[in-house]
Amino acid sequence: MDKNNNKKLNVYISEEEKTLNWEDIQNSFKKMFGNEIYTSWLQKISLIKEYNDYLILGVPTRFFRDWIVSRYLDKILEQVKSFKLSLNRIEFKIIEENRNTQELTKIEELSKITEIKDSILNYNRLNPNLSFDNFILGKSNEVALSYSKRVCEHLSRYNPLYICGGVGLGKTHLLNAIGLNLQSENNVMFISAERFMYHFIKSIKKNDMVNFKDFFRKSSVFIIDDIQFIRGKESLQEEFFHTFNSLMDKGSQIIISADRTPMKLDRVQERIKSRLAGGLVVDIEVPDLELKTKIIKKKILEIQNQFKENINLSDNVIEYIANESKTNIRELIGILNRVIAFSRVHNKILTTADCKNILKDVFSQIRVITVDKIQNIVSNYFNIPLNDMLSQRRSRPLARPRQIAMYLAKKMTTRSLPEIGRRFANRDHTTVIHAVKTITRLIEQDDEMKKNIGQLKNLLLENQN
DSSP: OOGGGGSOOSOOOOTTSOOOOHHHHHHHHHHHHOHHHIIIIITTOEEEEEOSSEEEEEESOHHHHHHHHHHTHHHHHHHHHTTOTTOOEEEEEEOSOOSOHHHHHHHHHHHHHHHHHHHHHHHOOOOTTSSSTTOOOOTTTHHHHHHHHHHHHSTTTSSSEEEEEOTTSSHHHHHHHHHHHHTTTSOEEEEEHHHHHHHHHHHHHTTOHHHHHHHHHTOSEEEEEOGGGGTTOHHHHHHHHHHHHHHHHTTOEEEEEESSOGGGOTTSOHHHHHHHHTSEEEEEOOOOHHHHHHHHHHHHHHHHHHHTOOOOOOHHHHHHHHHHOOSOHHHHHHHHHHHHHHHHHHTOOOOHHHHHHHTTTTTSGGGGOOHHHHHHHHHHHTTOOHHHHTSSOOOHHHHHHHHHHHHHHHHHSOOOHHHHHHHTTSOOHHHHHHHHHHHHHHHHHOHHHHHHHHHHHHHHHHTOO
């Protein structure tokens, strides 16, 4: 008799057969499919009845059943067969739909639709201040700006339009400007990938996927920001893929932004990357000195007009700020605000020497080091492919460099723990915490590790842009 027979299970089974331990099987699902798919779909499967050659499993809704059957059934059967070889079939029974759905429809249907619409409007309003008129043109963004305007003149000519570039370079500004330009004559949907995922999960939990699909697929202009957020989220990628195809089939214009080109989106389905790359891909580069100077001067004028006060920064000071800022436009504005605030408080006209003192911590070497740069240098240092280092594999030759890269990202950038985790293939922030603690301990105990970290820091500082 198998040892699992001693455990209490709410199943029917003949005395001759081995009783399945459903908890063990669920744990195997988690390992096979990953935590995200397991939590979203497989965790809610229950074992109702067990026979010699097939199982009856319970699922909460028909939608759950159809989704699981179409995507995961073969692997589920393969997995349960490893626990009991005689099994060759799985049947599903809906166990939470035994209620008066007509009454629920009358009471909830309108409120469900309204909730989706209101929630999206609250979080994804177009910002009237982010228009084409106040987008500052430079060599680094002229191509992206040009094609953003062309899309507004000729819908579906460049479809999808994919705008990529680093953080704080103006991608969201352009997407917003396109939405503002087209909203008067089109049904414009503007949403971040993160909010898209939020509504997707919420609709699944409320068994309201029909309204979700209808709402997102009826737009004539679909704008989605930061598409890299879908990396590693299989169920979300499935829904995005079908939404994308549905919109393309009906001729809707799709505009997408990301922090990298389509083919560099790791842990994203190849068919999605292929479709994203099938339109027009334009990138925004780091601004040059001329553009940064123009941005600073325009921002000074805006502040003067808004607060009705004179801001006196010399050309030398403006040039110093523009030249020393190595990151992005968003941080450039933050640096400018800091200088203006200091000038205001001390009521003095600042010199370049004053700015050097004010901004000495901002313009330190740490500020210009990015997570991407750390990942590339660490993978090259240990002679391993970057994709392998960011993968889910846990072998020692990959795990240790991955932890070192996380440690350096925490110590040498200003990114938060959740941000760093997301840049390492959407890992949880607790993984980053563990990596930092591990490497900190090893530096104290292992001279070789201390030497490696020192050399990597030197490489990062030598490779500043």
